[in-house]
Amino acid sequence: MMATAVAAVTLPADYYWQNFELMLTSVAERYLDIFPAEQQRALQCYQSLPDKSKMLLVRLLSRKGEWFRLDKLHYREIGDIADAAQPLLCTELLQQTLPPLEIWFGAVTLAELKTLLHDINDPQLSPWRSKQQLWQLLQAAPQLPTQLPQWQQQQGLVWLQLNCQPLLELLLLLYFGNRYQDLSQFVLSDLGLQRFECYALTREGRAYQSSDELQTALSLAALAANWEQTTHQKMPIVLADWLAQLPAPQDNPLLERRRQKLLLQLGRAAERQQQLALAISLYQQSPAWSANERLCRCLEKVDSQQALAAVIALGKQAQNEAQQQTATRIFTRLSKQRRVTDSSQVLPPFQQVVPYKPIEISLALLPNAERRVELLTQDYFLEQGFDAWFSENSVLCGLFGLAFWDIIFAPIVGVFDNPYQRAPRDMYHADFVARRQTLITQRMAQLASGDKRILQQHFVSKQGLVNDWVNWQVFTEPLFKRCISNFSTEFLLALFQRILRDPAHYRSGHPDLLLFAADGAPQFVEVKGPGDKLADHQIHWLRFLADFYPAKVCYVDWKN
Incomplete structure (x- = not known):
């Protein structure tokens, strides 16, 4: 089955607004009854705006920062920015105010700085003065705080400050359920670059069931963001302050996992500070x-x-x-x-x-700067008459993803937040299997009978859809047919049982190459270039695979 090319797509000028409205509608249908009062008011204000003002607000929310120069905003589909901003100012979703000096300095030009300095104290400006040097002069000017607003007005500079970021943060939290997806996800889908599985998004299946749970989710998200900033900037960590902000244990499994993640991070910080009693106490809570x-x-x-x-x-x-x-x-x-x-x-x-020592083979190959050592080794085995595939983690993971596709995307409460998920929220947590045990047991029994049709059905019906376990670019139809024809039922059952034991751990470390002999017999080969060594998890995989098929490590040296 050949992958079809994606036709060129032209997005409408207001695509970003349409996507925001889609996110807002989806979240409101599921969570509006437990929205915090402040965000409910902001949402009502937004809904009362004319379309152009809504579009401007979404544009600003999608940009970095919260302060913007009005004269620097240009959006053809919106038109007059000042007119579009006026209703936002009336509803206080925007406010007109001067930003902190550091932000202000980053947005003004060198020419504007010279004009300001001239108006303030008429210094002897040299043409070679840099912006940074002028900034130092400004900081030393005692009359700057009082004269800057007047100068801004004379220059016609208007600053707008967003006053509703908490609404966007809430919408993103409830829609994407994580901190790495944002509004750009819509564009990938709109362009046809990603297609996702269909699953129901209902109020009954939402992640948070009360306003208290939602407030705790917001608090934990803010704590996680602050922790990331604190550690990234290597700021001092006062553990008592952090512990005072940590919520109590949660009945909601999702919130409790997030809380325990913070407990672990605080425990590690306590260890580094040699507060072992505190670290022990924190670890004992998880x-x-x-x-x-x-x-x-x-x-x-x-x-x-x-x-x-x-x-x-x-x-x-x-x-x-x-x-x-x-x-x-x-x-x-x-x-x-x-x-x-x-x-x-x-x-x-x-x-x-x-301890286990896998079978070793050695090869001396001609180096090629344009090809990886794994591909050069694949070329060698192709010349030896094998059907050789550089598949790494894609084959074993792909077989698992196809065998359990419908179970992975089963309608479990609290695991799907939006239409753009590669896997359920609990895919890599201990309760993934427990919450689907009946379905998994039934599927394993079906496979144990020798019935592999479910893999074939999913390979055809789900072709091209996003699944965290299936790499369609590597796991193509010829490779799939090879696997389904030559891997035994016994092997597939053992493989799936192994992955289900710990999906997060067992989805990596697989051998680089999969070979099929002329009679279809499979074997696995891990490739190691000069100076490279086997990692422990690679050894464990070779040991497991060797119970069913030849599994070797190939050490490659370069020919002179």
Whole structure:
């Protein structure tokens, strides 16, 4: 099946406004009854505006910052910006005010700065003075605060300040449910660059059910943004201040996950500040693996007996080999201190990760600066008569995505916020399987009977739709047919069970190449260029795959 080319699309001049209205309507239908009063008022003000004023507001909300020079705003589809701004000023969604001097300085020109300095104190201006030098002169001018507004009026400079960003922040939070998607997502869809699965967005399925939950969501989002800014700028972290802002434990699983993420970050900060008692207390409030691992490491420094009990619990919590290894290594250190000799008596057999050395092959290839080492190795195997595919993580993930496509996008409460999701909100959390256990059990039974039709049906009916597990550019029809014809039912079942155990962890680390011999027999090859080494998770995948098909690591050296 060949992918069809996307026809050129011309967006209407007011596309951004139409998209904003679409977002607003969707959010209002699901959440208006629990909107904060301030945002309800802002929404009512917006809805009372003439169209041109609405378009101007959306334009400004889509720009960076909150202050704008009126004379710098030009939008052909809006026309007279001053006329469009007047209703916004009347409703106080905009206000006319002077910005902080730093922002003001960034928006004025060198010529305007010289005019201002001349009006204030008539300095001896040299033509070589830079903008920064003039800024220093301005800062030293005592009469600047009083004369700047008058000078602005004389120059006809009008500044507009947005006064309704909380409304946009609320709409984005409720519509996208995350902090990395914004209004640009609409454009990708409008241009036909992305097509998404269809699923119902209902009030019953919304993420927050009360105004209290919504307010907590806003508070946690603000805390997360402040934390990101604080750590990025390497500002001092006063833990008492942060803890005072942290909400109480939440019944809503989504809010509790966000709260626990902040707990983990605060715990790490407490560790760095050598406040181990506080760090231990914070980690004990979270059931997450990462928090319990840090708890073990902190207890290891202060109380080896408590640490031993904690690491045994950690071992039972492990969902993948990396976690198994971590628990075993901590236990080994502690057992030496406590003189525990038989780890099998306290750590379940599942935790005993036996060292594994995969089959190795070596190749000497001619270097080619224009092709990756994986592609050069693929070329070698093609010359040897194999049907060789550079697929990396796309094949095993793609098979999983196709087998469980309808289950991934099943109508579960609180996991879909908008029509532009690659996966449900809980895809990579522990409760993904638990909330769909019946559907998953039924699908595994269907596959166990040897019935692979569901994969074929989804490959055809979902072709080109966005799914976080399926890379259509790599997982093409010829490769899919190869896989579906040659992978055994036993292998597929084991593969899916492995991924379901920890989807976030097991979606990466797969071998680079998938080979098919003349008789269709598959084998996997991880490629390592000169000086490159196998990572632990790659070794674990090779070990798993070797139970079903040849799985090797190919070390490549360059020919002279």
